[in-house]
Every structure is written in C-alpha cells, then in structure tokens.
Amino acid sequence: MTDLRTTDLGVTDLIHRLRKGLPEAAVVEDPDVTASYRTDMAGFCESALPACVVFPETVEQVQHVMRTASELHVPVVPQGARTGLSGGANTVAGCVALSLVKMNRILELDPVNRIAVVEPGVINAELSRAAGRHGLSYPPDPSSWESCTVGGNIGTGAGGLCCVKYGVTAEYVLGLDVVLADGRLLRTGRRTAKGVAGYDLTRLFVGAEGTLGVVVGAVLALRPAPPPQLVLAAEFASTDEACRAVCAVMAAGHTPSLMELMDTTTVRAVNAMAQMGLPDSTAALLLVGFDGLDPASDLAAVGELCREAGATEVVPAADSGESELLLEARRLALPALDRLGTTMIDDVAVPRSRLGEMLAGVDRIGREFDLTIGVCAHAGDGNTHPVVVFDAKDEAETARARESFDAIMGLGLSLGGTITGEHGVGLLKKEWLARELGPVGLEVQRQLKGVFDPLGIMNPGKLF
Known part of the structure; x- marks a missing residue:
C-alpha cells in the first residue's frame, strides 16, 4: 500500500475523490x-480506524469507490450488517469501510x-417474508436472520437451522453481480434452472468474504413454501446418547427439516x-422437526428411535405454535x-458419525482449561458451535x-472435519485455514x- 492512506494529505485526497462521484x-x-464500523461481532480480532465509511446506493457508486481505491492503492473492507463471528468485516488502518446496507432492494x-x-443489503428475513407472499420460500435461515444481510450471508457461505434438509446459501445463489477491485462489473452465473457454461465463478465468490470483489446483486433460487413443521424435543442423560439418536435418525432414511442440539x-x-x-436438568436436548405430508407420523417414528438411543423423555409439539416456541429457544x-x-x-x-466424539472432546477441553463451554449444534449436518465463556478482564482466563478455542479446532480437524461450517475464516481462523488446506x-x-x-486491496488480511 502507498502512504496515501495513512497521511492527512492522502486521506484528504481520498475523501475528495470519493465525493466527486x-x-x-x-x-x-x-x-x-x-x-463504530471497525468490527463485526467476533472477539480476539484486531481492527484499526478506517479513513471513512461509505454508504453507496447504486452499483455505479460502488464502481466509483473501487476505481478510486484502486487508483490510490487504498484498501476496501466490504460490510453488511456486521453480524459475522470471525472478524471478516473488521477494518484496517486508513481503509474505506464500504457499507452496503443502503443497497437493500428486492429488485x-x-x-x-x-x-x-x-441487492446485498436485503435482510434475510425480509426476503423470506416477501417470498412467502408468493407461496415461496428462501430456505437459508441463519440464527441472525432478522438482522443479517443476504450479501453477508453470501460472503460467509452462511447456513442455518434448516440446512440439514434444504441446504446452505451456496446452493441458492444462481448468479452474482460483482464489482471487481478495479471497478469493472462482472456478471456470473445465470437465471435459468440449469447452466454449466464456463467455470463456476459464482461458487467462487460465495464464501470469499469480500476478498475477491464486492457483491452488488444476486440471483437467488426460491423453493415452494413448505407446510408448517412440527418439532419434538427429546431429553438425554448424555450427549453421546443424543448423538447416537442423530445417527439412528439419519441411518433410518428420515429427512428432518431440522435437527438441533443444545447441551445443559x-x-x-x-x-x-x-x-x-x-428441561435444564438433562445433559442434552435434541430438537427434531419435520414439514412433510405427515409430520406427526414422522415425529412418532423418530421419537421411538430417540427412546431406543436412551432418551429419558420425548415430547412432540402439539401444533406449529409450540414448535415455533422450541425453535425460538x-x-x-x-x-x-x-x-x-x-x-x-x-x-x-x-x-x-463423529459428532459424539466431537462433543465429548469439547467437554474434555472445557475441564482441561477450567472454562465454561456451552455447545449448540446443527446436529443434522454435524456443524457444532462450542461457545467458550470467559472473563475478559482476567488475563490468565482470557489466555486459556x-x-x-484452538484446541477445539484442532479436535475438529482430527475427526475429519473443517474449521468452519458457516461462519467463515475472517481473521479469527487464518492460521487454521492454512493447516486445513495444506501448502x-x-x-x-x-x-x-x-x-x-492484484493490488491486494480487497479486504486485506482476511483468510490468509
């Protein structure tokens, strides 16, 4: 990078040029x-004050920002709602924080x-509700769906509660409009149900965390709205029994709309x-949902599998209202x-098949480091979210x-897993990405x- 981004004269020139367009x-x-735009929701990730925050409302305005940044060799950090959990939206010194929240139209x-x-600033839940008015659905549903943006979901390759049946964000992105680092507009993908022309650049940008370009538009696949789902709650005396139930359900050929696990x-x-x-007295609470033609029958069959795996209590929801209450939990x-x-x-x-080993290992790590670690998981696809709780004012506890955290990632890799299923790498897991990918x-x-x-200005320092 040049000194333009770190000197008063350089910042003045940058602001002047940006305001021209x-x-x-x-x-x-x-x-x-x-x-206030320095960070997302992740901890342990460095950040620095940006030179400015820019709020474009059109593709042409984003192109102007990128052309200006490219000419001056100034880094640009694209941002959505900043609900991310890996530091992928954290700014670097003297950069342009490119907030896309005002590009929020369903076109x-x-x-x-x-x-x-x-546009990238559309809130996930707003798109879901708009699709619902046409009898359709947009299935990806991250826990932060009421606040996270579609652009951010694309950047991290987000998942959600229902991905065990309906898949993750990448499976719904048919095409993208991307402003490249030099300001050119690239269109990838298609609007058709099928299409295999050329390299799949669309998938390349999904999960790229803004390091390759700025997503300014997306063509997303919709699905027919599913019928209301019913959910059962199964209590277990151990996480191992709960994980055995997960494996039994999948091995029996069932296709739940969700399968979520929470520890005590x-x-x-x-x-x-x-x-x-x-029921906070149990070791694990498993939630299983179905939205097919006969969800009550599906729940009865799965309830029996849970009992066979050791469930101490199985409670099916009576209606969609009770089911939604469980999902809200x-x-x-x-x-x-x-x-x-x-x-x-x-x-x-x-x-x-290795979910039980993962949860047992996390419990062992919590005891080894004398820390509270709660686990919630998209159990149906093996995506665990161990949450390490600590006192940030205690240096020794913070270090532990x-x-x-690193021990948990190492455990996941040793079990044939990956360091991130849906949150992305960002700053938090750079070292571990290198270990997972290999040289x-x-x-x-x-x-x-x-x-x-080529200039390295797109979200520098993220991923690797």
Whole structure:
C-alpha cells in the first residue's frame, strides 16, 4: 500500500475523490462514527480506524469507490450488517469501510422461474417474508436472520437451522453481480434452472468474504413454501446418547427439516434469559422437526428411535405454535450464552458419525482449561458451535479461552472435519485455514486472489 492512506494529505485526497462521484452524505469521516464500523461481532480480532465509511446506493457508486481505491492503492473492507463471528468485516488502518446496507432492494421476485433478484443489503428475513407472499420460500435461515444481510450471508457461505434438509446459501445463489477491485462489473452465473457454461465463478465468490470483489446483486433460487413443521424435543442423560439418536435418525432414511442440539449449559442459559421452561436438568436436548405430508407420523417414528438411543423423555409439539416456541429457544442460544460473560464462538463441522466424539472432546477441553463451554449444534449436518465463556478482564482466563478455542479446532480437524461450517475464516481462523488446506491448497487460493485483486486491496488480511 502507498502512504496515501495513512497521511492527512492522502486521506484528504481520498475523501475528495470519493465525493466527486457520491452524494455528500454517502461519505462519512467523523472518527466517532467510523470507529463504530471497525468490527463485526467476533472477539480476539484486531481492527484499526478506517479513513471513512461509505454508504453507496447504486452499483455505479460502488464502481466509483473501487476505481478510486484502486487508483490510490487504498484498501476496501466490504460490510453488511456486521453480524459475522470471525472478524471478516473488521477494518484496517486508513481503509474505506464500504457499507452496503443502503443497497437493500428486492429488485424482482419471479414465482414462475422461482427466483429473486436482490441487492446485498436485503435482510434475510425480509426476503423470506416477501417470498412467502408468493407461496415461496428462501430456505437459508441463519440464527441472525432478522438482522443479517443476504450479501453477508453470501460472503460467509452462511447456513442455518434448516440446512440439514434444504441446504446452505451456496446452493441458492444462481448468479452474482460483482464489482471487481478495479471497478469493472462482472456478471456470473445465470437465471435459468440449469447452466454449466464456463467455470463456476459464482461458487467462487460465495464464501470469499469480500476478498475477491464486492457483491452488488444476486440471483437467488426460491423453493415452494413448505407446510408448517412440527418439532419434538427429546431429553438425554448424555450427549453421546443424543448423538447416537442423530445417527439412528439419519441411518433410518428420515429427512428432518431440522435437527438441533443444545447441551445443559446452553439450555440453562436460555432458561435464565427467557424463562422458557426448558428441561435444564438433562445433559442434552435434541430438537427434531419435520414439514412433510405427515409430520406427526414422522415425529412418532423418530421419537421411538430417540427412546431406543436412551432418551429419558420425548415430547412432540402439539401444533406449529409450540414448535415455533422450541425453535425460538434454539435461536436464543448464542445471545443467552453471551450473557454469561465474554464469548468466543467456534464453528467446527465434523462428519455426523463423529459428532459424539466431537462433543465429548469439547467437554474434555472445557475441564482441561477450567472454562465454561456451552455447545449448540446443527446436529443434522454435524456443524457444532462450542461457545467458550470467559472473563475478559482476567488475563490468565482470557489466555486459556484462546487456547481452548484452538484446541477445539484442532479436535475438529482430527475427526475429519473443517474449521468452519458457516461462519467463515475472517481473521479469527487464518492460521487454521492454512493447516486445513495444506501448502498446495493455500498457494492455489492465493494465486486466485492475485487474479482478481492484484493490488491486494480487497479486504486485506482476511483468510490468509
């Protein structure tokens, strides 16, 4: 990078050039405001004050920002709602924080072709509700769906509670409009149900965390709205029994719409936060949902499998209202654990068959480091979220928290898993990405970044 981004003269020139192609209010340089855009929701990740925050409202304005940044060699950090958990939206010194929250229009919703064309700042839940008015659904449903943006979901390759049946964000992105580092507009993918022309650049940008370009539009696949789902809650005396039930359900050929697990620490935290009356005396609470033609019959069959695996209690919801209450408890898991202290949220996915080993290992790590670690998981696809709770004012405990976080990631890799199933790498897991990919994989990925971002200005320092 040049000194333009770190000197007063350079910042003045940057702001002046940006304002030539943007509305006056779109460029904010007040340090009190810019400081509030330094980070996402992750801890243990460095950040620095950006030169400014820019709020474009059109593709052309984003192109102007990128052309200016490229000419001056100034780094750009694309941002959505900043609900991420890996530091992927954290700013670097003198950068442009490119907030896309004002590009929030649903441009088209086509029930015949079952697609939505959206800008990146559209809130996930708003898209879901808009699709629902046409009898359709947009299945990816991260826990933060009421606040996270589609652009952010694309950047991290987000998942959600229902991905065990309906898949993750990558499976619904048909095409993208991307502003490249030099300001050119790249269109990838298609609007058709099928298409295999050329390299699949669309998938390349999904999960790239803004390191290859700025997503300014997306063509998303929609699905017919499923019927209301019914959920059962199964209590277990051990997490191992709960994980055996998960494997039994999948081995029997069932296709649940969700399969979520909460350990005792998580259940008690949710009860303390929302007084939901969940059974906090059990070691594990498994939630299984079905939305097919006969969900009650499916729940009865799965309930029997849970009992055979050792469930002490199986309670099917009587209706969709009770089912939604159970799902709300699961969505509150991370906020509830946050109330216990400072948290580090891991995102390790392992094969379903090794889920029991993963949870047992996390329990062992918690005892080894003398820390509270609550676990909630998308058990149906093996994606665990161990949440390390610690006192940030205690240096020794903070150090142990970081060590335990690394130990959990190492455990996941040793079980044939991955360091992130849906939260992304960002800053938090850079070292571990290198371990997972290996030297050849890392070299190839760096070469790909060089093709799209030869100056290294796109979200620098993230991933690797």
